Amino acid sequence: MRRSLTRPRPFTAAVVSLLLSTLTGLAVPAQAAPAPAAPSTAITVDGTKPGLTFDGVGAISGGGGNSRLLADYPEPQRGQLLDYLFKPGYGADLQLLKLEIGGDTNSTDGAEPSIEHSAGTVDCNQGYEWWLAEQAKARNPDLRIAALSWGAPGWIDGGSGTFWSQDTIDYLMNWMGCAAQHHLTVDYLGGWNERGYDKAWYENLKKTLTAKGWTGTKVVAADSDWTVADAMNLDPAFKNAVDIVGVHYPCGYLGSYTSCPSTPVAQGLGKPLWASENGSEDADTGAPAVARAINRDYLDGRMTGFFNWPVIAALYPNLSFSTDGMSIANQPWSGHYSIGSTTWVTAHTTQFTAPGWHYIDAASGYLAGNRANGSYVTLKSTDNRNYSTVVETLDATAAQTAAFTVTGGLSTGQVHVWSTDLTSTDPANWFVHQQDVTPANGKYTLTLQPGHVYTVSTTTGQGRGTASPPPAAPLNLPYADSFDTPAATTSPAYFTDMNGAFQTVACGGGRSGTCLRQMAPTTPIRWTDEPYNAPYTIIGDGGWSNYTVTADTMFEQSGTVELLGRVNQQGRNNNGLNAYHLRVSDTGAWSLDKSDTSWTWTTLAKGTTAALGTGRWHTVALTLQDATLTATVDGATVGTATDRSFTNGQAGLGVTGYRTEQFDNFALTPGTPSAHTGPITSALPGKCVDAAANSAADGTRVQLWDCTNAPAQQWTWANGTLTHNGACLDVTGQGTLNGTLVELWSCNGGSNQQWLPQPNGSVKSAQSGRCLDDPGATTANGTQLIIWDCNGGANQRWQLP
Template sequence: MLLGALGSLATTPDARAATPVQTAVTLDGTKPGLTFDGVGAISGGGGNSRLLVDYPEPQRSQLLDYLFKPGYGASLQVLKLEIGGDTNSTDGAEPSIEHTRGTVDCHQGYEWWLAEQAMARNPEIKFYGLSWGAPGWIGNTGSGGNFWSQDTVDYLMSWMGCAAQHHLNVSYLGGWNERGFNAGWYENLKSALLSHGYGSTKVVAADDTWAVADAMATDPAFRNAVDVVGVHYPCGYLGNFTNCPSTPTAQGLGKPLWASENGSEDANDGAGAVARGINRDYLDGRMTSFINWPVIAALYPNLYFSTDGMSIANQPWSGAYTIGKTTWVTAHTTQFAKPGWRYIDAASGYLGGARTNGSYVTLKSANTTDYSTVVETVDATAAQTASFTVTGGLSTGAAHVWSTDLGSTDPSQWFVHTQDVTPKNGTYTLTLQPGRVYTVTTTTGQGKGTATPPPAAPMALPYADDFETPATTTSPTYFTDMNGAFQTVPCGGGRTGTCLRQMAPTSPIRWTDEKHDAPYTIMGDGSWSNYTVSADTLFEQSGGVELLGRVNQQGRNNNGLNAYHLRFSDTGAWSIDKSDTAWNFTTLASGTTTAPGTGHWHTVALSMQNTTLTASIDGVAVGSATDASFTNGQAGLGVAGYQTHQFDNFKLTPGTPATHTGPIASALPGKCVDGNSGAGGTAVQLWDCNGGGAQVWTWSNGTLTHNGKCLDVTGAATANGTPVELWDCNAGANQQWTPQPDGTLKSTQSGRCLDDPGFATTNGTRLAIWDCNAGANQRWTLP
């Protein structure tokens, strides 16, 4: 156990209640501790960084600075990259560098670009590669594909070669994310790294549970092959991260122990958990690196983990973004200590000896002069004091105090330099308020970025992409793949120019378990309602293509999608189908037209006007259906299986806006949404349904208006509990709402739902936004 020197505590209940907790910490530079390996984050585990590369300047550079620039924002020290496998790996699929055996393309995907940008800002950053899936040719001599094969080792060596081409030094390499381990395979991986000249790259195993440590303890060859024991969610998954243990066996290996994936927390509401976890990983489990999943929420709001990461960046067309509180919680460590510093065990522990008071860890510089102590009081309920005595060669100069108020929604209260204290006779005392993160340090050079984003705005229609204008990567602008790999290539079928092709020819080794795993890619604004999506298509072989419309909520790990599909086969068969978040398909209309065959271009279009859905082939309407399941959503392209069909001239044409007027009824009986006076700034509230003018709303093209004012998320904020109000209509994304099939009304900007707090039924209860949960307090019947 790691103990600081604790002050005396009162023993009677009354005294405990009256006496503030006091903790005495001796900062002794001669005392031992393990080497700090850094705090980082993960780009990958499926598509979470995808939209960042499509942001305009200067917003793209601003976001990158907030992630990687030292002394500016999160100042990340490790960047873990997904090694793409053409398969869904949570909220998207990342492309492989080798779709078919022997054909390596080192320019696939956006991870190389992101790594280069990170290194340009911080040349000392460490890179770490890990696979979630793998292209289908790997191990295909076995039954159904085998990740634990020599093919995979060879594939990883090709990926390492690509990293070298991009002038990236990969410091760490793992196996298969959260899919166990094969000891012999890791031994082969280590041998391959050595024989290919990558001897400095350390092997991490197994990016799963502590079971790998038990296996290593009884297998010397396996133990020798592994340099770092990396486990996922040692503090528990989606919890508060109050307790973060490892195991005695793991600690007995003499290897660095890492939380090689932690987090999965909201960019703002999860900050407290991350603050606990960064400290408590070391205190409880002797883990020397905390790697947050994911690095940024640069993905569409209809995806399951759409608000997790350091920040939220889901509107590349407007440039809008929000810097999450988690950025600043992370900065409390990364801006004040570098990899290679060492913990001081004797100056690390729990305030007053109790977890509920908070925790503290101290790190010292390599020259044993500077130090930084990171303190969190997330669970504390009262102010407490901590006295620090500096000795053992550490600097007795001024200590600089930085603070983040976790209870505040005001960014000006996050990561603030609050005071400097000069030790007297080597000692100083601080008052620690509850619900804070503090750093006390002798270092300088810290800072808080000042860049601000433009306001959010919906993506306007019409929109077209002929794929001739090169994007930053091989993925076309705004398109995010959910399975397979859609890449711009020279057109086939006798057409000149550039087209979009699905590149994965066989089913990959998968990480997710969705029952429908056909490749598709989506793009755009979830508030779109009435529009036509069309594209030219080329069948390279027998199979089918899809146009997707009103793409709405996706199930977790792509286990379903609320959307309409126009399916068209090379045989001439067509159908209009709808899918749900369990991948149940319902055919709404179907038929057969002239078979297009293969090798020729044809134009396919799906029109959605109110409840009427119309399919057209080569400009001729072939059929229609009526369905009211989905009123809004994005567009997309897909193929029926792992086939290499092509697309060109993608177009989105607006229809006639739908307008409906009437009350908005809550699923809580007898309650309606009430606009009160209708003036700008008026709180929107819950009230008994009465048919009065204060309850008349107009729904049109993703907005709700009352007396000419829009339903607005106050201040364009995204945090849980942000109230809604009436405000002048300005086309901001905080005034755009997407109805969901479950009856919820999702804010386009934040991905959170209109919520009646606490299921209250009292007249005048102010409505807010909150994580979507489909409770009766979040279900509404629109006019």
């Protein structure tokens, strides 16, 4: 009987591996599993499909004081910054601009002046918002203007503090008249920022706008939350008075903005829905959140308008939101600025669309149906020819593809692909014209990398501005301002008001020329809730240490004026200030006081000198030399105090109540430099700041090391700088991003070499407002130090020499 033969079974890869390893003693790698297919999304861009009307992407100037320093920039840097904000095809290309209607009261990081400090006296040239809007419209005539109040002058409703009054509507109509004088059309007008709503007031506002002839101005309510939609749904008169439902932070306050819902009731109103304030994010690190929100506001909540807060961080680094906006511009004296990546993620929508375009809902959604892969929205032009698709892959972890099919009358011609790589800190990788693609039979496919924003568009005319700033530099002393030389606005150069309104006017008290006057005579209707809300204005460089601040002062009425020195960190929404104050009353009473970031006051010295009286000019001076504070009135020392709380900071002027006092001949003269040498110790036990290999060469690592008191750990603190063997502690490349390395470099006076010690032990970079940081609170020797958002952690607290 023949044995049947069968074909032997082939060895599997595992069997081969086992045999080879047995025979040779060598391990053979297992065969890799096939890589999973990249996610793919089919996007049909059909011009016949419906979608809501796009109202635009813009930003907010105000809420408050965030644009203040922009007007004081020199040319050409001022024009460059304005171009990066408003010039089409250059930068952010903003389509909307919301202005704060000033109320003489702090509205976050400063106070915007009112046009009507006293009832019936209207001055349409107050402040800098008119100037900004004029500059914006000159660059983009199609820009749309919105306006909103945060506070209001104190005379409203007889001084009752009631915003929802006829006086407020009358005040807004005066403001609208001022806008017309500046040849500005106000397209949108709101009520009271984040303070709810009064239905009858909004109905009256709408009627008054119509009666005054401003029928084209749409009413926005209530710049708060979605409850206004519920009220509109139940009240036809209220609903008819409101044209647009504006809600703040629909994606949540701060955070990553991954989900941006509205409500069914709001969507059922048939009114445009807006994210009328978003942002509050850093100009660079906040860019991913802003990019998500611009897309997802529409996808999740059917919102068709987006406002970023603020438009620009043109404010001092000691203020709470000092790096938020499209760009950072806090050195008008040097002209230095930095353009944030938020500018470029905004440009991915604004440079490729226009208000009046329509979304295509069928060509908008989440990649591969999963929000973790990213989002995309498509908009088409009003003539149904051009289209733009904005894609973000910020949460994706791998490459994916998008297959486009174009139909329905839209152009099937060449598309232009622009990209921003937000995984990169190199600006050269932001807003790059990546490629042009010619569809085949209306079809094309793109590969999308994670961490990117893309725009695919048939439009042309886009561009990336090329202007670059000069290096940062300190504002050197001596410095003086007689207030006789006109500034860019009614505020003197570099002064920024924190409460009240300090304006240059004709001098009183028999003095010729121009003086500085606090204009608000009564406590305004406030937006912030700080326990101390008296008017004051600050100026200058946070690196100043030893100096004398001097000013002539004249009491128009009985009261107290103050000079401020070593103005350091301000509490959020003006809820405190690290500073020294010399206060002098018309009665001759004086005091040297210290305040902190919770407005806790400490009187260091006090006394009485001859009465100053009213209507007469006197000279007051505050000298800060190391730990000694000296008060002088009319050239005579009236008292001294000793305190070591604050080592550096700006100067300022103030009035302890809402009174109209005057100042003149402001001057800052340098004191005697002082230097202290020794180690910089960390709050992490046993750790010190160390110069690698005790070198002073450019680029030397500045690192954490066990404290040994070795020469490499000897630092000199003087006039806002920290030096080792003559080289300065330096933020690499004048960087402002979280994680930028710190090193030694030849001293050059740049603000990236200026450091601001804080009372809690943290040390801020004067340029970025970020703190000297031991990354991850590691204790490993050799860890290179960086800058990072200030958080008060032990890894950010240092004892200087």
